[in-house]
Amino acid sequence: MSQNQWPPVVNTNRLNAPQLDVPPRILLGPGPSNAHPRVLQALGMRQVGHLDPAFINLMNETQTLLRYAWQTDNQLTVPVSGTGSAAMEASLANTIEPGDVVVTGVNGYFGERLCDMAGRYGADVRRLEKAWGEVFSPDELRAALAEHRPAVLALVHAETSTGARQPLEGVAELCREAGTLLLIDSVTSLGGVPLFLDAWGVDVAYSGSQKCLSCPPGISPLTLGPRAVNKLNRRETKVPNWYLDMSMVGKYWGSERTYHHTAPINMNYAFREALRLVAEEGLEARWRRHQENAELLWAGLAELGIGCHVPREYRLPSLTTAVIPAGIDGKAVAVFLRENYNIEIAAGLGQLGGKVWRIGLMGFNSRRENVTLLLAALKEALARQ
Amino acid sequence: MSQNQWPPVVNTNRLNAPQLDVPPRILLGPGPSNAHPRVLQALGMRQVGHLDPAFINLMNETQTLLRYAWQTDNQLTVPVSGTGSAAMEASLANTIEPGDVVVTGVNGYFGERLCDMAGRYGADVRRLEKAWGEVFSPDELRAALAEHRPAVLALVHAETSTGARQPLEGVAELCREAGTLLLIDSVTSLGGVPLFLDAWGVDVAYSGSQKCLSCPPGISPLTLGPRAVNKLNRRETKVPNWYLDMSMVGKYWGSERTYHHTAPINMNYAFREALRLVAEEGLEARWRRHQENAELLWAGLAELGIGCHVPREYRLPSLTTAVIPAGIDGKAVAVFLRENYNIEIAAGLGQLGGKVWRIGLMGFNSRRENVTLLLAALKEALARQ
Numbered sequence: 016m017s018q019n020q021w022p023p024v025v026n027t028n029r030l031n032a033p034q035l036d037v038p039p040r041i042l043l044g045p046g047p048s049n050a051h052p053r054v055l056q057a058l059g060m061r062q063v064g065h066l067d068p069a070f071i072n073l074m075n076e077t078q079t080l081l082r083y084a085w086q087t088d089n090q091l092t093v094p095v096s097g098t099g100s101a102a103m104e105a106s107l108a109n110t111i112e113p114g115d116v117v118v119t120g121v122n123g124y125f126g127e128r129l130c131d132m133a134g135r136y137g138a139d140v141r142r143l144e145k146a147w148g149e150v151f152s153p154d155e156l157r158a159a160l161a162e163h164r165p166a167v168l169a170l171v172h173a174e175t176s177t178g179a180r181q182p183l184e185g186v187a188e189l190c191r192e193a194g195t196l197l198l199i200d201s202v203t204s205l206g207g208v209p210l211f212l213d214a215w216g217v218d219v220a221y222s223g224s225q226k227c228l229s230c231p232p233g234i235s236p237l238t239l240g241p242r243a244v245n246k247l248n249r250r251e252t253k254v255p256n257w258y259l260d261m262s263m264v265g266k267y268w269g270s271e272r273t274y275h276h277t278a279p280i281n282m283n284y285a286f287r288e289a290l291r292l293v294a295e296e297g298l299e300a301r302w303r304r305h306q307e308n309a310e311l312l313w314a315g316l317a318e319l320g321i322g323c324h325v326p327r328e329y330r331l332p333s334l335t336t337a338v339i340p341a342g343i344d345g346k347a348v349a350v351f352l353r354e355n356y357n358i359e360i361a362a363g364l365g366q367l368g369g370k371v372w373r374i375g376l377m378g379f380n381s382r383r384e385n386v387t388l389l390l391a392a393l394k395e396a397l398a399r400q
Numbered sequence: 401m402s403q404n405q406w407p408p409v410v411n412t413n414r415l416n417a418p419q420l421d422v423p424p425r426i427l428l429g430p431g432p433s434n435a436h437p438r439v440l441q442a443l444g445m446r447q448v449g450h451l452d453p454a455f456i457n458l459m460n461e462t463q464t465l466l467r468y469a470w471q472t473d474n475q476l477t478v479p480v481s482g483t484g485s486a487a488m489e490a491s492l493a494n495t496i497e498p499g500d501v502v503v504t505g506v507n508g509y510f511g512e513r514l515c516d517m518a519g520r521y522g523a524d525v526r527r528l529e530k531a532w533g534e535v536f537s538p539d540e541l542r543a544a545l546a547e548h549r550p551a552v553l554a555l556v557h558a559e560t561s562t563g564a565r566q567p568l569e570g571v572a573e574l575c576r577e578a579g580t581l582l583l584i585d586s587v588t589s590l591g592g593v594p595l596f597l598d599a600w601g602v603d604v605a606y607s608g609s610q611k612c613l614s615c616p617p618g619i620s621p622l623t624l625g626p627r628a629v630n631k632l633n634r635r636e637t638k639v640p641n642w643y644l645d646m647s648m649v650g651k652y653w654g655s656e657r658t659y660h661h662t663a664p665i666n667m668n669y670a671f672r673e674a675l676r677l678v679a680e681e682g683l684e685a686r687w688r689r690h691q692e693n694a695e696l697l698w699a700g701l702a703e704l705g706i707g708c709h710v711p712r713e714y715r716l717p718s719l720t721t722a723v724i725p726a727g728i729d730g731k732a733v734a735v736f737l738r739e740n741y742n743i744e745i746a747a748g749l750g751q752l753g754g755k756v757w758r759i760g761l762m763g764f765n766s767r768r769e770n771v772t773l774l775l776a777a778l779k780e781a782l783a784r785q
Contacts, residue, residue: 028464
C-alpha cells in the first residue's frame with residue numbers, strides 16, 4: 016500500500032492548543048480531592064512494562080497496603096483499572112447472576128446508582144428506601160433480609176451525596192443467617208473513616224482513589240472475600256463484563272500473572288504512594304485527623320449560622336452536607352468561593368438539590384488551614400449577599 | 401458511634417514499603433511504550449474538579465485533537481476512563497444488541513478477544529479465521545458479509561499480536577451494502593500508522609493511549625459515527641454496562657455536561673498533551689517517522705539474519721514480529737536485553753508463541769537511537785548463544 020493511495024490529511028481539527036495550565040484549586044467538594052504532592056511525584060515516574068519484575072513487585076506491595084487500609088486479609092484485593100464507578104460495577108457484575116434478588120439501601124444518589132447497575136446485570140432489585148441523609152437501622156435491615164432473602168445486600172457506608180455514615184456493626188451476622196452477601200460502597204470512607212472489613216464481616220467492598228486516599232481518580236479499590244469468591248467460581252455463565260471480570264483480573268494480580276489488560280502503570284505508582292502515606296500515618300491517626308478537622312468545620316459553620324443536614328451520630332467526617340441558610344443563593348456562594356478563593360465546594364444532588372452545599376475534607380485536604388480558610392471565605396461570601 | 405466500640409486496628413499488612421523506584425526501561429515491546437517526557441509533566445499537574453470550567457475547556461480541546469489524530473469529525477469522540485480493553489468493550493457494548501450477528505476477523509489475539517467480549521453481550525459471533533500474521537482480502541470480506549449479513553463487522557486494523565496491518569480501503573462500501581457497521585481496533589495504529597476513519601467510512605473505532613500516542617495506559621480513545629450513534633439511540637434495552645454506556649458518557653462529553661462518573665483528571669491532562677504532540681508534529685510527518693525507523697529496524701534485523709513474520713506489504717511500522725532464528729533461545733535473549741540494556745521486547749502469543757519476538761517502535765520510542773541500540777544489543781545477545 017503506497018502513500019500515493021492515501022487520501023489527503025484534513026487539518027480542520029489540528030488545534031493549536033496552549034500548554035496545559037489549570038487554576039490552583041483547593042478541592043473541598045465531594046471529590047476529587049487534591050492529590051498529595053508525593054502522589055503526584057510518583058505519578059510522573061518513568062514507566063516499566065505491566066509484566067516487568069519491578070512492576071510485579073510493586074503490585075504485591077500495593078495489595079498488602081490496600082489490605083491494611085481496608086483492614087482485611089482478602090486475597091482478591093486489587094485496584095480496578097478505572098474510576099470508582101468501575102469498581103462499583105465490578106462489585107456487582109462479579110457477584111450477581113441473572114435473577115438474583117439484590118436488596119439495595121437507597122438513601123442517596125449512590126444507592127440509586129447501585130440499583131441501576133444491578134438491574135443491568137439481571138438482578139431482581141428490591142429497593143429499601145429512606146430519606147436522603149438518613150441511615151438504616153438494624154431492625155429495618157433485619158426485616159428486609161427476612162422478607163426478601165436476597166443474594167446480595169448492597170449498602171452505602173459513606174453516602175457522598177448526603178454525608179451520612181451507615182453503621183455496619185452487626186449487619187453481617189444478619190446477612191449470614193439469610194445466606195446473603197454483604198456488599199458495601201466505601202468510596203468516601205476508605206482512608207478517612209473507621210472501617211473494618213473483616214471484623215465487620217463485609218463480603219464485597221469497593222472504593223475510589225480520589226477521596227480520602229488523595230490519589231487522582233482513575234484507579235479504584237475492590238475486594239472480594241471468600242464467600243464472594245466462591246460464588247464467582249461457581250458461576251454457570253461468564254461474567255457479562257470482560258474488562259471487570261475478576262475471575263480473569265484476579266489471575267493477573269494472583270500468582271499466575273496471566274496477562275488480561277494492560278494495567279494503568281502510572282496510576283498504580285500513584286495509588287501505591289497514596290497507600291504508603293496511609294500506612295505511614297497509621298489508620299487511627301488518620302481517622303482522628305479527619306474527625307478533628309470535621310469538628311472544627313462544624314463548629315465554624317455553626318458560628319456562621321449554618322447547620323448540618325445529617326445528625327451528628329451518623330455524620331461523615333469526610334463529607335459534610337451544610338444547609339444553605341434561608342435567603343442565601345447557594346450557587347452564587349460556590350461561584351464566589353471558586354472565583355475569589357480557588358476553593359471548590361459542590362451543590363446538593365437529588366432530594367438535597369438547592370438545599371445544601373457539599374463540603375469535603377478528605378485525605379491530604381483534611382487540614383486545619385483549609386478549614387480556617389474556607390470558613391473565612393464563606394463568611395465573606397455570606398456578608399456579600 | 402464512639403471510638404470505644406471499634407475493634408483494634410490490625411497492623412499485619414502495614415507494610416513499610418520503600419520510596420517508589422523503577423529501572424529506566426526502554427519499552428520496545430508491544431506496549432506500553434515510554435510516555436513522552438512532556439506527557440509525564442502534564443500528568444503530574446495539580447488537579448481541578450471534573451466539572452470545573454477549566455476542565456470542561458480541556459475536554460473540548462482533547463476531543464478536537466483526537467478527531468484530528470483519527471481524521472474524523474464524529475461528534476461522539478471521547479477518551480474512555482480505562483485502558484484500551486475498556487474502549488474495546490465499550491465499542492461492542494454500545495453497538496451490539498442481543499442476537500445481533502457479529503462477524504469478527506480472527507487472525508490474532510485481539511480478534512479472539514473481540515469474539516469473547518461480543519459473546520458476553522449476547523452477539524451471535526461468526527468467526528472469520530486466518531493464520532496469525534495474515535490479513536483478510538476484499539473478496540473474503542465480501543463473501544463473509546454476503547453469507548452472514550452481520551449487524552457488525554469487527555476487524556483489527558493493527559494486530560499487536562502479529563504485526564499485521566489489515567487494509568481497510570473499500571471495506572466500508574461492502575458494509576453499507578450489507579447494512580453492517582464497520583468496527584475497528586486501532587490500538588497500535590492511531591498516531592503511528594496511516595488511518596483515515598471518515599475517508600474510509602469506519603463507523604466505530606477504539607484505541608489505546610500507551611502505544612503510538614506515548615501516553616501512559618489508563619485512558620483510551622473511542623469514537624462512534626452517526627450510524628453507530630443512531631443504533632445506540634434506538635436501543636430497546638439499556639446498554640448492559642453502566643460504566644461504558646455511551647448514551648450517558650456522551651452527555652458528560654457533550655453540551656449537557658451531565659455528571660456520569662468522575663473523569664480520571666490527570667490521565668486526561670496527559671492524554672491532551674499526547675494529542676498536542678501529534679498535532680504539533682503533524683500526522684504525515686509522524687507516520688513517515690514511524691515508517692522510516694521501522695525500515696531501519698527491518699534492514700538491521702536482516703543483517704543479523706533475522707526475518708520478519710509479516711510480508712512487507714502488510715507489515716506494521718509500529719510493531720514488528722521478528723522471527724527467532726533456529727537454535728536461538730528467544731526468552732534468554734529477551735532477558736539478556738532487559739538485564740543488560742534495560743530494553744523490553746516481548747515474546748510471541750498464541751500461534752506465534754516461541755516463534756517470534758515482538759518489537760515495538762511506537763510514538764516517542766520510534767527514534768533512531770532506540771533502533772541502533774536495540775540492534776547492537778541484539779547482536780551481542782545472539783553472539784552469546
